[in-house]
Amino acid sequence: MDGEAARGIGLIGAGAMAQALLHGLLAGGAVPPQRLAVTNRGDPGRLGQAARLGVYTTGDKADICRRSDVILLAVKPKDAFEACRQLRPHLEERHLVVSVAAALRRSQLQAELGGHPRVVRAMPNTGSVIGASATAIARGGDPDDARAAMGLLSALGPVEMVEEEQFDAVTALSGSGPAYIYLLIEAMIAAGVAEGLPEDVARALTLQTALGAARMAAESGRQPEELRRQITSPGGTTLAALQVLEGHKMRQTVGLAVRRAKERAAEIGRTLDAAQG
Ligand SMILES: NC(=O)c1ccc[n+]([C@@H]2O[C@H](COP(=O)([O-])OP(=O)(O)OC[C@H]3O[C@@H](n4cnc5c(N)ncnc54)[C@H](OP(=O)(O)O)[C@@H]3O)[C@@H](O)[C@H]2O)c1
Structure with a gap:
């Protein structure tokens, strides 16, 4: 965690999940506010909420990428491809992208990020706000990246490592x-x-x-x-x-209910497949 805390962390999104992540990461000094930067699509109210926590806010993804080694993607699945395409020109090898978006597969994210190899899929829940998230991380890619994401997200609560095929079930159980x-x-x-x-x-x-x-x-x-x-x-x-x-x-x-939530996650995944073409 110390190594991760020393890195800049950029949040893409300033909505409910991003605010929960921010509160969790800041709680107890796990990550100092000056290491955190937040951007969104343009809602000044939500960005202002983040700024009141003492973190850096910007409308510019190049700026976020310059300041950060870890990029936390916290946008709705339907907006994720656009956000990835906007990030793509600014990504360098050092960037680890951690997505908390439901239903979005690692391979889909990688494709939209121009083949960027360092992508980890995670599913925290809103317990993050008080350091009581139940979080899962998907295996896949470089195990060191998965471990780094685990180290960072463990500031929000306990983390389980699962196969990516199990992620719709995780979304249905602990995400929702x-x-x-x-x-x-x-x-x-x-x-x-x-x-x-x-x-x-x-x-x-x-x-x-x-x-x-x-x-x-x-x-x-x-x-x-x-x-x-x-x-x-x-x-x-x-x-x-x-x-x-x-x-x-x-x-x-x-x-x-859990089965239906899992099916819904799969349906959203298929819609995203169609959107990606
Ligand atoms: N809520 C939960 O309990 C929960 C649990 C686990 C995982 N998740 C996942 O977390 C993700 C976010 O959910 P949420 O509830 O936080 O959604 P939300 O409240 O609607 O927030 C989405 C955020 O994404 C921003 N955004 C959209 N397109 C963008 C772009 N191109 N560049 C930068 N920012 C962009 C929006 O900007 P504006 O502020 O300008 O609108 C907004 O701040 C979802 O994928 C969801 O599956 C949520």
């Missing part, structure tokens, strides 16, 4: 995953209110329950199934609730 958990949290708060609790109490109890359960699953060394069984007494309230959830096929529903 925070939204599934938020939906469950929303539903639990609403249920608490429906059963007579004040909204602020229902919210506080639900959030701490989610946090405590996630931490127990991560830190107790026990499987989620074992933790669930431990708090499910025969004839008790938890069992009664779980029977309703199982009866309404909660597991299958979650499975179908």
